[in-house]
Amino acid sequence: MLQKMQKHLEEHFSFVKEKKLLLAVSGGIDSMVLLSVFKKLALEIGVAHCNFQLRGHDSDADALFVKEQAQALQVPFFLQAFTTEDYANEHKVSIQVAARKLRYNWFAEVLLRENYDFIVTAHHLDDQVETFLIHLSRGTGLEGLVGIPAKNGNIMRPFLEISRAEIEVYAKENHISWREDASNASDKYVRNKIRHHIVPVLKELNPSFLTSFQNTLAHLQQAADLVTDSSERIFEKVALVEKETIKIDFKKLVRYDSYQAYLYQWLKEYGFTAWNDIYNLLEAQTGKHIFSSTHLLLKDRDFLLLSPKNKGEEEKVFYIEKINENLKFPLNVSLCKTDDILEPTNNSIFVDQNKLSFPLVVRKKQEGDYFYPSGMKGKKKLSKYFKDEKYSLLDKEKQWLLTSNNEIVWVIGKRADQRFLAQSNTKEIVKIELK
Template identity: 55%
Template structure:
């Protein structure tokens, strides 16, 4: 196995040889084989061990075991003890998801703080089979059946080509020590139940099941690459990307017989999961929305608009004092006194200091707001301006106003109020510019 492993590294991960690697070592057989292999091949390695405090003295014994091995091999190591149960309770997560988040967040911190290049885990072929079956039983798209990625940003899994049986044989042949996790024997978790009850039957039905499964994964990944290519081609045709949002043209979308598949491909990476609600948006009335944790999908006339969720309070205000040089919120506005007017744009305005009162206030729009649009006679409700300019619901929610004594000076980045704008006769000119 060691020769196969070395060949696999040279073929798939040749760039690792000169990198500083962080090995995730639990003390179990898989991770101890991973540690042995990289130590024998003289890589620059550091060990990270997570004590999740889930098995009382057994967890602490795992920690001591990993420490002793690292010290005997003269390998640098880091240990982190977590209150996994408390974290899971506070964030309403399952124990497995809580442990995963704690683990990978800590690994990310170590990579950054210790100037390490990659974190390596000991996931293997049997883990891929179990993940495949878990996703299959819960319902998934093609992506959920393509296995665990060998590389995902800074995380690398170099043992995916090897089965649990190969790892077990190698560990025994090389007298590698490891710790048994008693929780692995329990069928409390779905993964363990599949491991103990389902996978053995599949192997019994087909003695070549492991090879067949690898071939299936390869074919599924090839199919996924075709889907990704088609998804990108259609995306470029149907989706308009703007600074803070993406607009999906509904009329072009519904010309595709399988448009639901494209919506799934585009929106799943953004955390969306309410697929029936999303598909219904195509025929829904304007204003209907579907949310993921960090994004919102809005039906607005002939578009589905994707944007980041706005967690700002609509009652938030920001003040500009007379001597302020800038103000920072979701935008940045620079303030300066100038002698003349130049380069007037939607993002740069010039106001007459004698016509305004400090502190100026930046706030969200409210029902009943009105202003006197530059270039027009008379006043206009801000809501009517939004309608005429075809602001979406999201645009309205995100729009900021610059005010003096609650009178609108500027619908920021869009239109000024003619009562406050400077001209060539203005003595004291203030320039405001968004960055």
């Protein structure tokens, strides 16, 4: 297996020869073989071990075993103990999820602190099979069936083309010591049930099952690449990205037979799960919307508008206490005295200081708002102004107003109120600017 691994690294991970590699070593057979192989390949390595403190004395014994093995090989060793059950209870996640988060967060810290380039794990081909079947049993898109990536950012998994049987043969031939985790024999966890009861049947039905599975994964990955290429091409035709908002022209989108699949590809990374509700949104009335944990998807006339959820800004107000005081958030607005009146623009207006009552307030729209738009006669409801200017529902929610005594001075970045504008006889002129 050493020759097979060396060839595999040369073909797919040739860059590691000049890198520092942090090996995740639990003490089990897979990770101990990983340590042996990488040591024999003369790569620059360190060993990281997590003690999740879930099995009492056995957990401590695992940590001591890995430490002794690393010291015998004269390899840097890093150890971290976690109160995993407390973390799981506090964050309301399973023990497995808690352990995964704790493990990879700590690995990232060690990488940064000790100047390692990659984390290396001992996930192998049988792990691929088990992960595939877990995802299949729970329901997943194509991305859930393509398997564990061999490289994902700074995480490497060089054993993914090596079977558990090959690892066991290597361990026996090279007299590798390892620790057995008693929980691996239990059917308490889904992965163990699949490992003990389903995979053996598949291997019995097809002695070449692992080879067939690898071929299937390769075909699935090719299909996933095709889907990605197609979805990116269609996105460019039917969608626009404007700052934090994605506008999807659904009238163009529905001309494609697979429009639902494209929506799934575009929206899955934003935390949406109610796919039937999303597909029905195309036929819904304007204003209908769906939330994920982080984003809002809104039906607005001819578009679906995707934007980050407003984090309560509509309920907030921001104050400008005096002249020459700049507001930095939520907008960069400045006030300063000036002697000249220039033509107003979207980003600057000139007002009469004596008509302002401090503090000025920056806020969102309220029921009953009206103002006297510059260049027009008389007052106008803000809602009517929004309609005439063809504001989308999302635009309305995002528009900030500068007010004095709760009267609109400026629809910021759009239109000033005629009542506050400086005139030729104004003695104290204030320039208000959106930077």
